[in-house]
Amino acid sequence: MISLWDTTGNEVVKALAAERRSAGGVASGMALTLIVVVGEKRVREAEAAATIAAAAHPCRLLVVVRSDIDRKVSRLDAEVVVGGRLGPCEAVVMRTSGRLALHAESVVMPLLVPDVPVVTWWHGEPPEQIANDYLGVVADRRITDSAQAPNPVQALLQRAVDYASGDTDLAWTRITPWRTLVAGAFDTTDAQITGATVTAPRADPTAALMISWLAARLGITPRWEETSAFPRMRSVELRCANGDGLSLVREDSSAMFTRTGQPERQMPLVRRPLGEELAEELRRLDADQVYSEALGTLAGLPDLSARPAKRVHIWKDPAKATEPAVGGDPAVVAAGPARSGS
Known part of the structure; x- marks a missing residue:
């Protein structure tokens, strides 16, 4: 040195x-x-x-x-x-x-x-x-x-x-794990997505990009559900034309994946270092x-x-x-x- x-x-x-x-x-x-x-x-x-x-x-x-x-x-x-x-x-x-x-x-x-x-x-x-x-x-x-x-x-x-x-x-990089899990949910379904809800603080840029990504890829208008109980994006929920629902809810370093008619599954969602x-x-x-x-x-x-x-x-x-x-x-x-x- x-x-x-x-x-x-x-x-x-x-x-x-x-x-x-x-x-x-x-x-x-x-x-x-x-x-x-x-x-x-x-x-x-x-x-x-x-x-x-x-x-x-x-x-x-x-x-x-x-x-x-x-x-x-x-x-x-x-x-x-x-x-x-x-x-x-x-x-x-x-x-x-x-x-x-x-x-x-x-x-x-x-x-x-x-x-x-x-x-x-x-x-x-x-x-x-x-x-x-x-x-x-x-x-x-x-x-x-x-x-x-x-x-x-x-x-x-x-x-x-x-x-x-x-x-x-x-802010885009930080939603890569979220996008991976959401995209993976479509491996087992071909139902059309008709709506989505993202729960996050109003000032969260990752939520803004998540909503925009869903809108761009699915042709829908997701809803932003504001929360002050969590410091960052909490959940993503999708609604299908056949009445089914899919949701990802963050829980510490994992996410609980729920889909209508199927048991809950815990998926990895680790917050990565900078x-x-x-x-x-x-x-x-x-x-x-x-x-x-x-x-x-x-x-x-x-x-x-x-x-x-x-x-x-x-x-x-x-x-x-x-x-x-x-x-x-x-x-x-x-x-x-x-x-x-x-």
């Missing part, structure tokens, strides 16, 4: 090269570059999750910690770790402050692994417009977490407005069309999957947030997910 205080981007690149030589082949065969954007207070959470994900997907991990953007003097502190506490990967933790925090790409870009996909994950409130963040513009896949926003469901709607092919959200959720999203680097369909249904915006993956960087200074973006500004830079022509 090499620690660099009040350093420069060039020194970070040299330190990483030195650590790679010392470690030998510890982190060879990297499949992607994972950029993590996080605030100082949540660095440990992000590092722990990224370590789990990196164990499943060999990568170069670049953790960008943005803080104190109002500081008059810019500063960069970095920690370079190869095959150490952050798992079997090449990792660089960069703490940026002052105006440098708004231009972290100047340090990150030279550290990208050539000819492999780039994934950017924001561990914190998602950006209102990803095009304002160059670290999102250069990525092939972009992972947000609407649950971190003050109004999670409203944040999901903003994700739909701002959607580009390759975007995803961890690192496993992140690892799931790194398994696929193409656009998730099922997610875009559900998100579009939620927001009433069809054909989200038809949107291009390429974004144009729009510079936005937080100190001038009230000023509209100028399309002809020389700081508006065309960029896309492909540094290798994809």
Whole structure:
């Protein structure tokens, strides 16, 4: 491990090269570059999750910690770790402050692994417009977490407005076990579904996506039954045209599956650590069309999957947030997910 205080981007690149030589082949065969954007207070959470994900997907991990953007003097502190506490990967933790925090790409870009996909994950409130963040513009896949926003469901709607092919959200990842169990219920029935009810708190983004997914796949209008007795989605109930009913009710780390005329069955429904959720999203680097369909249904915006993956960087200074973006500004830079022509 090499620690660099009040350093420069060039020194970070040299330190990483030195650590790679010392470690030998510890982190060879990297499949992607994972950029993590996080605030100082949540660095440990992000590092722990990224370590789990990196164990499943060999990568170069670049953790960008943005803080104190109002500081008059810019500063960069970095920690370079190869095959150490952050798992079997090449990792660089960069703490940026002052105006440098708004231009972290100047340090990150030279550290990208050539000819492999780039994934950017924001561990914190998602950006209102990803095009304002160059670290999102250069990525092939972009992972947000609407649950971190003050109004999670409203944040999901903003994700739909701002959607580009390759975007995803961890609120969607969290309902993968639910979707698996619901889809599995159709293995033993061909009855048409005529209605559904999802019981969840009103601010639960997973419930919003679950309802939208059911609506998009089944052509129905599910009902959201609000509850304040549980912190997250409690149950999903389906009604069939033949009068049968199917239900999944969460009980700690399992779900009770009930179907008319059949005995109850207990199914696994474990709440996974953040690192496993992140690892799931790194398994696929193409656009998730099922997610875009559900998100579009939620927001009433069809054909989200038809949107291009390429974004144009729009510079936005937080100190001038009230000023509209100028399309002809020389700081508006065309960029896309492909540094290798994809």
